[in-house]
Amino acid sequence: MARAEDLSLYHYDSCPYCLRVRRALSELDVEVELRNIHQDSAHMRALIEARGARTVPVLRIRHEDGDEWLPESADIVAYLRKRFAR
Ligand SMILES: N[C@@H](CCC(=O)N[C@@H](CS)C(=O)NCC(=O)O)C(=O)O
Numbered sequence: 001m002a003r004a005e006d007l008s009l010y011h012y013d014s015c016p017y018c019l020r021v022r023r024a025l026s027e028l029d030v031e032v033e034l035r036n037i038h039q040d041s042a043h044m045r046a047l048i049e050a051r052g053a054r055t056v057p058v059l060r061i062r063h064e065d066g067d068e069w070l071p072e073s074a075d076i077v078a079y080l081r082k083r084f085a086r
Helices: 016-028 041-051 073-084
Strands: 002-011 030-036 058-063 066-071
Touching: 002 016, 002 073, 016 030, 016 073, 041 058, 041 066, 058 073, 066 073
Parallel strands: 002 030
Antiparallel strands: 002 058, 058 066
């Protein structure tokens, strides 16, 4: 399993759109840091500060010139497939 150190997924367990993303990660055999917004209020605050909303899933992508916050499960899965599909 590959670990993508530049990625964090904001999510929570019972969210079906989050499950869609976690399944894609599992299929692609990629591990990312999971930031559960219901278990850690700091993650919830950071998400709301960056996005202005608490909607998940959101994939945080670290670039050299700053962070990108990618919402929408279908867009996140497309990004992951494009980057990690073998
Ligand atoms: N179109 C979005 C839907 C995301 C969505 O509705 N997430 C729900 C949880 S499953 C949510 O965060 N709702 C709370 C809110 O939007 O404040 C996607 O596919 O990611």
